[in-house]
Each structure stands twice: as C-alpha cells, then as structure tokens.
Amino acid sequence: MSYCRQEGKDKIIFVTKEDHEAPSNAELVADDPNDPYEDHGLILPNGDINWNCPCLGGMASGPCGQQFKEAFSCFHYSKEEVKGSECVENFRNMQECMQRYPELYPQDDDNEPSKETDDAAAPTATDETAPTNEKDSGPAESSPTSEEPTPTASPPKS
Amino acid sequence: MLKCRTVWKKLAPLARNSSTLCHQNAKRAVLRNEKRPGLLQRAQMSAGPSGGGGTDNTLYYVLVGATCLGGAVYAYSTLRGDKQRYQDRISEIASRPNKATQEQTEIQTAAPEATKELAEEASEPQSVADEESVPSTPSEEPSPSAEPPAELPSESAPEPSAEEKTSEEPLVTSEPIQETPVEGPTEPSASLAETTEPPLETPTPEPSEPFSSPAVVESAEAIPVAVAESTPEVSAEQIAPPVAESASAAPTPAAAPVTPTPAPAAPTESTPAPVLEHAPYLLIGGGTASFAAARSIRARDPGARVLIITDEPDLPYMRPPLSKELWFSDDPEVTESLRFKQWNGKERSIYFQPPSFYVDPTELAKVENGGVAVLTGRKVVHMDVRGNKVRLQDGAEISYDKCLIATGGVPRNLQVIERAGDEVMQRTTLFRKIEDFKSLGKVSREIKSVTIVGGGFLGSELACALGRRSADLDLEVIQMYPEKGNMGKVLPEYLSNWTTAKVRKEGVRVITDAVVKNVSFKNGKVEIKLKDGRTVKTDHIVAAVGLEPSVELAKSAGLEVDSDFGGYRVNAELQARSNIWVAGDAACFYDIKLGRRRVEHHDHAVVSGRLAGENMTGANKPYWHQSMFWSDLGPDVGYEAIGIVDSSLPTVGVFAKATAKDTPKAAAEKSGTGIRSESETEAVAVSVKAGTATPPSPTHQTDDYGKGVIFYLRDKVVVGVVLWNVFNRMPIARKIIKDGEEHADLNEVAKLFNIHED
Secondary structure, three states: OOEEEEEOOEEEEEOOOOOOOOOOOOOOOOOOOOOOOOOOOOEOOOOOEOOOOHHHOOOOOOOOHHHHHHHHHHHHHOOOOOOOHHHHHHHHHHHHHHHOOOOOOOOOOOOOHHHHHHHOOOOOOOOOOOOOOOOOOOHHHHOOOOOOOOHHHOOOOO | OHHHHHHHHHHHHHHHHHHHHHHHHHHHHHHHHHHHHHHHHHHHHOOOOHHHHHHHHHHHHHHHHHHHHHHHHHHHHHHHHHHHHHHHHHHHHHHHHHHOOOHHHHHHOOOOOOOOOHHHHHHHHHOOHHHHHHHHOOOOOOOOOOHHHHHHHHHHOOOOOHHHOOOOOHHHHHHHHHHHHHHOOHHHHHHHHHOOHHHHHOOOOOOOHHHHHHHHHHHHHHHHHHHHHHOOOOOHHHHHHHHHHHHHHOHHHHHHHHOOOOOOOOOOOOOOOOOOOEEEEEEEOOOHHHHHHHHHHHHHOOOOEEEEEOOOOOOOEOOHHHHOHHHHOOOOOHHHHOEEEOOOOOEEEOEOOOHHHOEOOOOOOOOOOOEEEEEOOOOEEEEEOOOOEEEEOOOOEEEEEEEEEOOOEEEOOOHHHHOOOHHHHHOEEEOOOHHHHHHHHHHHHHOOEEEEEOOOHHHHHHHHHHHHHHHHHOOEEEEEOOOOOOOOOOOOHHHHHHHHHHHHHOOEEEEOOOOEEEEEEEOOEEEEEEOOOOEEEEOEEEEOOOEEEOOOHHHHHOOOEOOOOOOEEOOOOOEEEOOEEEOHHHEEEEEOOOEEEOOOOHHHHHHHHHHHHHHHOOOOOOOOOOOEEEEEEOOOEEEEEEEOOOOOOOEEEEEEOOOOOOOHHHHHHHHOOOOOOOOOOOOOOOOOOOOOOOOOOOOOOOOOOOEEEEEEEEOOEEEEEEEEOOOOOHHHHHHHHHHOOEOOOHHHHHHOOOOOOO
8 A cells, every 4th residue: 555754845655556557647738749849750740851860860960961861861752662772872872981981880780880879979868758759769770771771761650 | 232332332432532523523514504504694684795695605505515524524534444443453462462471360360350240241152152142142133244254253263363362261252341331431442452361372272262262252243233233323234343353352351451460370289270260050169069969950951061169178078977887897998998888788989979970170161061070179268249250269260150159167166175275186176077087087096085075966976986996996985065965956855865875885985964164185185174073084085066157258259147047048949149059058048848947967968959959050949858867876776857856846756666676777688778768868878887796785675765756846836857766757757847737646647657667
C-alpha cells in the first residue's frame, strides 16, 4: 500500500506496483500536429526533409553535406519501383566525398558513419519525444548509409 | 534608395561644380533677361521710337540667346571635362599605390568609419553573390546599359588585373558606396585618395579576390543604377560606365586611407596576418552552443560560411565528460587523447568533430560549399553593432551579417581565496576547461589531499570522480559547501541528504554547513578556516562555486544585461538586437512556458544553440523544446531532470522501491545503447560506471528513495520534473511541463511514468 509523508513543503509518496496498475486519470493536452513551434522529426509536415534533425548527426552540415543532401533528397523523392535507383550517381558522389575525409566518415562501419563521430557530437534533446510525434529515429535508422540507399531510410510516415 | 542617395552624394560635388557654373551662367542670363524686360518696358513706356526699339529688341534677343547658348555649351563642356579630369586623376592616383604599404593595412580596413549600412552590400558578395546582387539592383530604375558594363568589370575581376582597380575586400567595395550618404561630398575625394591600396593589392594573390568579383558586380551595378536615378539631368548612359569603373575603384580604396593606423597584422598566434575580413555568420565563442548553432546554420543554409572565434586554444568540445567520464577512463594517456568510453563500448573524443571537419579560416571565403572555420586563441574585445563588425584583441576586425554570442562564462571564485595570495591561488583550480582538467589530473597524482568547495553539479561530480580514484591515488578527497547536503539547491532536502550519504560512500569526506571564512598557506599546506571554527588542511583546492556569465561585450555592443540572472537579456527567439543572437550559458532568455531564466546545462546549450542557428537562418522560432539535464553521482544515483528544478519550490515525490535493476548502469546496459540518454538525444555522454571498483549497493532501507519521480510545483503547476533512477521517460516529463496544467493528484500523473517498470 502506498503511504504518504509530508516533510515541510515536500510531499513524499511511496507506491507499490499495484498502486500504479490502474490506468492514470491524469489528463494531458492533445498535441497539435501542425504546431509551428514544435521540433519535427526527420520529415517535416509538408514532406520535406528536416536537415536540422539531430538524427542526421553532422551529415548535412559537414564537408560532404552538399553531396549528402543531394543524395538523400533524390532518394526521398524517388518514385521508382526500386526506390532511389536513379540516385546512384548522387550516392557515388557522396561516397567519394566521404572517402576524402576518413576521419569524419570512418569506412569500417557500413551503416551510420556519422554515428561514430557526429552522433554524440551535439546531443540535442530530440524532437521525437511526444507520444503524438512520429518515431523520428534512433540515430541508426533514418540516416542513409554511405553505401546504398537502405529501405529503412525511407521516412517514417509523414 | 540608399544607393541613389549615395551615388547622388558622390556626384554631388561634380554636379555642384557644374551646376554652379550652370547657375551662374543661367543667373547672368536671367539677370540679363530680367533687365531686358525692364529695359524693354522702359523702352515701351517711354513710347520711344518703335523702330529703334525694334532693332534694339532684336539686338537684345540675339545677345540673350547667344549668352544662353554660350552658357549651355560651357556647362556641357565642363561636365564632359569633369569626367575626363576625374578619370585622369584616378589614373594618376592609381599609379601611386606602388609605394603604398602591404595588404594588411588594407585588410584592417574593415573600415571603422565605413559601413553604416554595409551589411547587405557586403553580404551579397559572400553569399550567393551574383544572383543576389543582380536582383537587388533591378528594383531601382534598371539601367540595362549599366549592367553590361558592370558585368564586364566583374568578369575581369577574378584575374589579378590591376587596370580593373577592383577591391579585394567586398566590404570595402560596398562601404564607400554606403558611406557617401553619410559622409557627404568629401567621400569621392577621399575615396579617390584611397584608391591607392586596392589597386596595389589586386596583383597580389589574395584569398578574397574571388570575392571582389561579386562585390564589384554589386557595387558596379549599384552605382550605375543609382546614378541613373539620381542624376536625371545627366544622361545616365554616358555617366554610368565611367562612373561604374570609377565608383568601383573609389569604394575599394575607401578602406585603406581610412585605416592607416590599424597596425599591419598584429602578431597572431594561430594564423598568419589577415585571415578573414568578413564572415556571413560569425559565432563568438567556441563551445557547445556555438557548435550546435554552426551545425544548424549549415544544415539550413546550403553553402553557409560560418566562422567561430574562440579564445581557447581548442576546437569545440563537450564539457560533461570533463567531470565524469574522463575520470573513469582506464587510459593513462587520457589527458592527452581526451577520449572516453561510452557505455556501448564505443570510444569517442570529447571534441565534437575532428579537425578535418573544419575549414581553414583563410579558405573560408573560397571553399566551394562553404563550411565552418574556427579561429582559436582569439578574443573578441569590441563589438560595433551599427557597423556590424567586431574587433579582436590583436586589432583585427571582422565584419558579419549575423552574429551569435555564445561566450559562456568563467568560473566564479571565492573572494577569500582571491585575497589569500599567490601561494593559495597557485594551488587553486577553477574547473571548466580542458586545461583545467589536465592540470587537475596532473596535480591529483602528486598531492595527498584535495578539497572541493561547492556542492552543486560540478562540485559533486568532481568529488565523486576523485573519490573513486582516491584509493588508487592515495588521495584524501574533501568536499565542503554551505548547504545541508549535496545538490542542496536542486533536490528536496530528504533526497539531498540521501545523496550526500551516497557521496560519502564514494570515499569523499563531506563537510556540510561549511562557509569558508579564511584561506591561507601555512607550513606547506593550504589552511581553510570555516566560519564555525573548523579548520581543514589540504594541498589543493578546487573551486566549483558557480559560473559568472561573460558579458564583456555588452558595453561596446550596447546589449542589455539581466540583473536578476546575469547574462545577456534576449527575447524568446534568443535575439538581443537585430542580427545578434545569444545562446548557451550567457543567454538570459524568455521561456514562454516557464518565464525568464538562464540555464547552465549542456543540453540547453545544444538546444539554444540549435535554435539560435535556426533563427539566424530565418526561422523565427521561440524557445519551445525544453532542454533537460542529467547527473550521475556514483553507480547508484543517477537522475535526469527538466524544467525549473529548484529546491525552494514545493515538491511532490513519488517513489517505488528500487531493485538492483534500477541503477544508471543497469539502465544503460539493458537498453543496449550504453548511453542512458541516447534515446533522448542523438547521443549523449553519460557517466561511465567503473563497475568493477564499486560493490553492488544494497538498497533495502525503509525510506529508500531508490527510484521515482519528483514534481516541482509553482502555483500548483508542474514546472520541473526529476526522474530519479528512472530513465528513458523524458518525453513524458517534457509533455507535462509543456501542458502547464494544474493536476489535482500528482500520483495520477506519476502513473504515466511507469516507475515500476524498467
């Protein structure tokens, strides 16, 4: 059984597991999906890519940022059957660029080169958060690899 | 419009001269005319002989006509001649520069007097120059004829062509143009004199040369257009081309004579003389907020050129590991490598990016897709907001379009320590930077006893870190603070006491209710006398008593400083003034939900830096996404928090009995990420638990605050939440604060967190 204690202005409640089994009746305000202030995940409400998403690490802002953006945009907007099949050139450019900066884009790891380096770089309180928001990404998922357009890179709904 | 004014002012003397002559002639003509009617009248009134009057009239008309014609011809020839004479003078001056000084003078030019409204003009060249400069001009009276000639100069500009007389510094180019409205008639003559430097420079390879071309286009186009507008009486077509050339030549030199004094490149530590004169995005301070802003700007503005100026010798790095992970590293070379192991086993450096990520400042202007450059070891001492430029300690001036101030702060010191003399000061560390970490690491190996003054985040974390090593190092670790328990200002008393017990378990000798009264150096030991009479003898002091925000630029920049919280006062969009934003520790900002505050946490630096970067690229978003913070004190105590977490507020804490599974270490291992807050953020450094060193702590006490959630209330609304040994639930806490609702039963709210689950 839970019990309660008051220490001056501070109230302390101890609860057992059973106490918390009943669903909460606390009311939360519904989120507005179109709230302009809210941070968005990888994909903005209008379908564009959010280059500032923390999930991308430093991919869009580094020396190969331009190539990355082109490749990923191409992939994102690709309507081919094999998504991104027309983007090979872009991805090749990106890879070439990344090879010039092995320190930044280590090649040992196929997926998520940014994870090693940029990843922890700017820890931002991410935008996924809120229950209503789309699952924006563990860092691993949404960023495309340098090798090939992975299916997982497709934006989660939008 | 300004361009019109400027050009008009520029040509004013010319116009004046010619018009004066015109006027004089005209006046004479008019006067004669006036006299004529008089004479005619008299002639008529006198009813003189019409015949004689007639011939007289004719004669007079002829004379008047001739005079007028003569006047007009004279005026015309004068104007024509003026252009020629102007040209001659310029070429004459152009030949002079061969004796002029080196580039630096010219570089320093950033023209103190120049550029009141230089911003746009100068920026155009930097950013997508050509495209922008073209659209900017057509809005005014388009003079197609002016465009082609303008294009020509731009074409040839890139080649070091002396005859072009183009300036290298774009800002210089535009400056004089802008200047003219302000400076007035003296400008053209001044600029003529100034032509000296730039033409000399053009032959020499200058990094910013490519810049001159867009700049020239900009100025050249501006001039002809402005000229067209402002001098209707003079044929624009004719004037434009020559003026374009002379104008572009004139502006360029503007800087040189203007700044004859700025000593040629003061010796710089990191980079050779004129490094960069203009940065579209200038970030003052090279910490977390600055880096986050740089990244945000680069993500949103393709090809952005960002310059970071920091007075530290290091590239941007993250601070939390300096008081946590780096101390737990097994690597003896850790002070050099500054690498730490995250829980997922991956090692990383505290530097956000390796050096190869950054562009060399001298290359910043040229590099194709832009980049981020870092000027280390330089301090900004003066900020000219009207002129949109800053001055460094070595005298160099850099102009900007958008500026971010992310200067953070300096650790506070206790007055008693400052007054204690050199012996004590040498044995005191104010911990904040990499160098402090290195020196403390070194010192801790040499001494027998260290005392940490301060019971907040930094003090407690350092105490725990050193405490853990105390056995290996044979080091006595003492922590003293005026509060009753560790984190006394953050956690409610019961929790603070509990935490203090844990810290003591880490091997730290904690002295609470300790107010330092006097510090002295006696018999080779530092002696600390407390107010209540106790004395502590130690070898070294680490002062962790707060941070003083760095607001030295407030005076020169005319920025407001907040009296309650310290720091620069900014609005909800983190803007202090036009084109100036502030982020990180130094920003006292308006939080729409929680009111005005200043936050000194890592995640806040990231969030605010990112937001500032977004707003610098036009987003205009207010501070909305609440930042969080975390701390780990040993393997048993770890918490995440968000919002206003002030122990003076009434709190409601809901706790569950903790099992062995509920520790930071367990949470990290289970989630497999090794980083407690990784789901929260991209990746965040978290305490590395040296699991081997500490015994598993049994948590079976009656009042065991093993894990739970604590709500901080202000007027019955939850404004802060602490997740005590409960992880990966920050989104829920964030939502509750965002809602800002009054909840009758906080136990119900606590249910949302599922504290019994892992």
